[in-house]
Amino acid sequence: MEMKIRRISLGLSITAVIFLTATLASAKLDVGSTIVPNFCITLLIELGLSILAILLLRNIMTIRIALPQFKTIVKPILLGIATTVLINATMTLVTKLAGEKIEIPAALAKLQPWQVICFVFVLASVAEEVLFRGLLLNLLKPLQNKSYSVFKRRLSLPVIISASAFGAAHLVLLTTDASALFLVRIVLFTTCLGIIAGYYQEKYNNHSYAIIVHMSGNFLAIIASFSLQQ
Secondary structure, three states: OHHHHHHHHHHHHHHHHHHHHHHHHHHHOOOOOOOOOHHHHHHHHHHHHHHHHHHHOOOOOOOOOOOOOHHHHHHHHHHHHHHHHHHHHHHHHHHHHOOOOOOOOHHHHOOOHHHHHHHHHHHHHHHHHHHHHHHHHHHOHHHOOOEEEEOOEEEEHHHHHHHHHHHHHHHHHHHOOOOHHHHHHHHHHHHHHHHHHHHHHHHHOOHHHHHHHHHHHHHHHHHHHHHHOO
């Protein structure tokens, strides 16, 4: 038990340090560019530090990335999209019933469609998954024998912890003027997407599944971006 607690503490501590370092460093390195938004600096630093941590910890963890088979990736993609639609539609309804304005992420509203594809669909999906599933979930892999049954699916402790950490990371929105309902919407969405990403990564022992699930969740951001340009 003590060893498990140490492993969890190590994983969460390293993840928190990387996330906070990237967030704070990007604030100091504001490039003031309309082409490359500042959140990209955060993601690039996060990605670089995550890869460095994985390399330094390669003796106690492994990460496998391989091209998934088409027949096994369709369901994760559809589930990622369905979860995105369900959560956002539900929270949109709740927000309207509460008489509040439907919010759009400020960063998304300022981006051109090509920027959303490059920086949200690709970069954000890769950088965040390398940190929360590539590093954190794989570091906690020795604990995967501890699991819970949810909707007849076995969710291991590493999957739950990495998804919860991913959702909690979005509490950084507390530093903005985002409403409480919008914050709940983002944290709920990212946590659920993280569970799906982690579940399929662990099921197939392949980090590509987590990245592709994340991309499927971010796909609607592309559609929203094109809609905003109309």
